Amino acid sequence: xxxxxxxxxxxxxxxxxxxxxxxxxxxxxxxxxxxxxxxxxxxxxxxxxxxxxxxxxxxxxxxxxxxxxxxxxxxxxxxxxxxxxxxxxxxxxxxxxxxxxxxxxxxxxxxxxxxxxxxxxxxxxxxxxxxxxxxxxxxxxxxxxxxxxxxxxxxxxxxxxxxxxxxxxxxxxxxxxxxxxxxxxxxxxxxxxxxxxxxxxxxxxxxxxxxxxxxxxxxxxxxxxxxxxxxxxxxxxxxxxxxxxxxxxxxxxxxxxxxxxxxxxxxxxxxxxxxxxxxxxxxxxxxxxxxxxxxxxxxxxxxxxxxxxxxxxxxxxxxxxxxxxxxxxxxxxxxxxxxxxxxxxxx
Amino acid sequence: xxxxxxxxxxxxxxxxxxxxxxxxxxxxxxxxxxxxxxxxxxxxxxxxxxxxxxxxxxxxxxxxxxxxxxxxxxxxxxxxxxxxxxxxxxxxxxxxxxxxxxxxxxxxxxxxxxxxxxxxxxxxxxxxxxxxxxxxxxxxxxxxxxxxxxxxxxxxxxxxxxxxxxxxxxxxxxxxxxxxxxxxxxxxxxxxxxxxxxxxxxxxxxxxxxxxxxxxxxxxxxxxxxxxxxxxxxxxxxxxxxxxxxxxxxxxxxxxxxxxxxxxxxxxxxxxxxxxxxxxxxxxxxxxxxxxxxxxxxxxxxxxxxxxxxxxxxxxxxxxxxxxxxxxxxxxxxxxxxxxxxxxxxx
Numbered sequence: 001x002x003x004x005x006x007x008x009x010x011x012x013x014x015x016x017x018x019x020x021x022x023x024x025x026x027x028x029x030x031x032x033x034x035x036x037x038x039x040x041x042x043x044x045x046x047x048x049x050x051x052x053x054x055x056x057x058x059x060x061x062x063x064x065x066x067x068x069x070x071x072x073x074x075x076x077x078x079x080x081x082x083x084x085x086x087x088x089x090x091x092x093x094x095x096x097x098x099x100x101x102x103x104x105x106x107x108x109x110x111x112x113x114x115x116x117x118x119x120x121x122x123x124x125x126x127x128x129x130x131x132x133x134x135x136x137x138x139x140x141x142x143x144x145x146x147x148x149x150x151x152x153x154x155x156x157x158x159x160x161x162x163x164x165x166x167x168x169x170x171x172x173x174x175x176x177x178x179x180x181x182x183x184x185x186x187x188x189x190x191x192x193x194x195x196x197x198x199x200x201x202x203x204x205x206x207x208x209x210x211x212x213x214x215x216x217x218x219x220x221x222x223x224x225x226x227x228x229x230x231x232x233x234x235x236x237x238x239x240x241x242x243x244x245x246x247x248x249x250x251x252x253x254x255x256x257x258x259x260x261x262x263x264x265x266x267x268x269x270x271x272x273x274x275x276x277x278x279x280x281x282x283x284x285x286x287x288x289x290x291x292x293x294x295x296x297x298x299x300x301x302x303x304x305x306x307x308x309x310x311x312x313x314x315x316x317x318x319x320x321x322x323x324x325x326x327x328x329x330x331x332x333x334x335x336x337x338x339x340x341x342x343x344x345x346x347x
Numbered sequence: 348x349x350x351x352x353x354x355x356x357x358x359x360x361x362x363x364x365x366x367x368x369x370x371x372x373x374x375x376x377x378x379x380x381x382x383x384x385x386x387x388x389x390x391x392x393x394x395x396x397x398x399x400x401x402x403x404x405x406x407x408x409x410x411x412x413x414x415x416x417x418x419x420x421x422x423x424x425x426x427x428x429x430x431x432x433x434x435x436x437x438x439x440x441x442x443x444x445x446x447x448x449x450x451x452x453x454x455x456x457x458x459x460x461x462x463x464x465x466x467x468x469x470x471x472x473x474x475x476x477x478x479x480x481x482x483x484x485x486x487x488x489x490x491x492x493x494x495x496x497x498x499x500x501x502x503x504x505x506x507x508x509x510x511x512x513x514x515x516x517x518x519x520x521x522x523x524x525x526x527x528x529x530x531x532x533x534x535x536x537x538x539x540x541x542x543x544x545x546x547x548x549x550x551x552x553x554x555x556x557x558x559x560x561x562x563x564x565x566x567x568x569x570x571x572x573x574x575x576x577x578x579x580x581x582x583x584x585x586x587x588x589x590x591x592x593x594x595x596x597x598x599x600x601x602x603x604x605x606x607x608x609x610x611x612x613x614x615x616x617x618x619x620x621x622x623x624x625x626x627x628x629x630x631x632x633x634x635x636x637x638x639x640x641x642x643x644x645x646x647x648x649x650x651x652x653x654x655x656x657x658x659x660x661x662x663x664x665x666x667x668x669x670x671x672x673x674x675x676x677x678x679x680x681x682x683x684x685x686x687x688x689x690x691x692x693x694x
Binding site: 070072078080084088093094095096098100105111112117251257261279281284286288 | 393395410417418419420421424425427428431435440441442443444445447452458459461464484598601604605608626627628630631632633634635
């Protein structure tokens with residue numbers, strides 16, 4: 001089928017191309033009657049404007065990029081739904097790029113999205129990212145950027161996060177209240193700002209309860225399930241094994257439960273577990289998992305809303321946009337005796 | 348920062364724009380020395396080509412669209428990873444569009460991606476889609492399309508599916524072997540071809556075991572957890588309640604387990620459950636869930652590979668590309684007595 005162009009519309013309507021073009025862009029120079037005729041013909045012939053030609057003219061691609069570590073993670077899947085809800089409403093396309101927690105891939109993506117393909121960026125850093133030159137370069141391109149969840153230090157961009165420090169402090173205090181004396185903190189990166197915040201909350205809660213902190217009690221995992229399972233197996237088979245685990249990453253819950261099944265370590269009897277997680281199945285695990293649940297949908301929606309405000313204003317200056325949306329702790333049987341009622345703690 | 352254009356490169360290098368442009372596209376008309384000089388300057392000034400201008404010239408956007416119901420589903424999340432693995436390798440961008448199981452949204456998306464923004468489409472239909480005019484229109488635009496998982500009937504496009512009929516037959520037979528006499532089939536759509544195939548497998552297994560089929564034993568859920576929970580509650584509190592459930596949709600497992608917890612119905616004692624699901628936590632649920640696990644990553648990868656072959660050839664004609672990749676049944680405690688060893692059944 002032939003693609004319907006403005007030229008074809010103009011021929012059919014016996015109008016000039018410029019008149020058709022102006023009518024389609026709702027110009028005040030064109031009468032209402034002509035606009036109606038043009039739109040009727042455009043609908044009849046199933047005309048759709050060429051987005052690239054249109055982008056060159058308007059310097060807008062009506063597309064935003066979402067750069068995230070992965071989609072096979074409930075937090076990011078729910079955040080995308082929040083972003084999408086706003087983008088759809090604003091008539092924008094969403095380009096999703098996955099870094100798979102890989103720094104080189106993130107660098108290549110950031111290079112690739114520059115110069116015209118997109119109008120703005122929503123981004124959550126890879127766990128490997130420790131240098132930020134590629135992001136500074138992106139920022140200099142005058143593209144509005146909003147970081148969410150895993151934000152970039154030292155860039156004056158808008159950010160949407162949750163209260164990571166408070167959540168981690170509260171989770172650690174909860175494990176201590178449940179009788180834990182040796183709590184290990186699990187992460188997939190030491191460099192991410194959120195890991196840092198969560199680590200600080202954990203350390204402060206230990207200090208406030210006069211419990212010692214040992215650097216060896218931070219277990220740094222990778223984006224590799226087999227590796228993580230063997231690391232956790234080693235941790236749980238050593239003589240002075242922990243009686244509490246605080247995982248700052250959703251997917252590590254699966255590894256912890258799998259290893260405990262294999263080693264026949266009883267949760268919560270021998271080991272209590274809290275995990276930062278938005279897993280829908282957390283209440284259905286054996287035993288139900290105590291989680292710090294992040295406002296993923298709201299974080300995605302808020303980040304997108306800030307970005308679209310900037311796009312509307314035509315500015316990249318997004319001052320004072322540091323939004324923090326609180327998480328919630330959902331206490332279930334992985335930290336407490338069976339029979340304890342479910343408890344929701346606002347953070 | 349000023350955007351670096353070919354004009355600026357040409358000025359800096361004291362070359363013509365056309366020479367710079369040809370050097371950048373590795374033309375044989377330009378000497379190796381000049382190419383090296385141009386590339387060195389392009390690297391120094393951090394030049395990146397404008398993709399829209401380039402698209403208009405080459406009539407290629409180096410972008411494919413992936414149109415799927417949602418990402419908060421392990422099957423689609425894993426399929427995206429498969430697609431992405433190929434796209435990244437081929438230097439293509441991936442635009443992800445979510446229909447949220449909504450037919451009108453799917454129609455709007457399909458309209459939107461026509462005319463130049465993308466080079467090809469990978470698609471899995473929404474559960475509401477029962478008419479296909481919008482897809483026929485897309486097909487006529489001479490865009491290569493590969494359907495995966497939820498394919499479109501009556502369009503001669505390439506398809507990648509799993510053996511839905513065989514998997515469903517085997518799952519139903521397994522429930523019957525475990526002693527079930529009244530098995531209810533759960534779906535979120537009656538119109539999808541995969542639902543039809545799974546339904547046929549279920550019905551044939553009942554027939555082959557001389558068990559009656561009642562149309563009321565098909566429970567059609569929606570993309571709405573509260574609605575589904577109340578529908579399943581009704582099903583499990585009626586006098587003649589089922590002793591087996593076969594769910595053709597991953598997310599319904601969460602609803603089934605939640606309702607059984609509330610009603611204190613024991614799985615597998617009072618109710619046996621099999622679910623088409625790629626949930627990572629299936630083995631960790633209480634009890635571990637018997638699943639039909641689909642080759643999600645491989646299906647995404649295969650669909651993308653077929654699409655890129657078509658793009659390379661510059662054809663939309665993809666004959667004999669009906670790929671079926673088998674699923675596997677993973678038997679766990681939701682269908683069998685505790686203590687039964689884990690069993691993997693190739694389908």
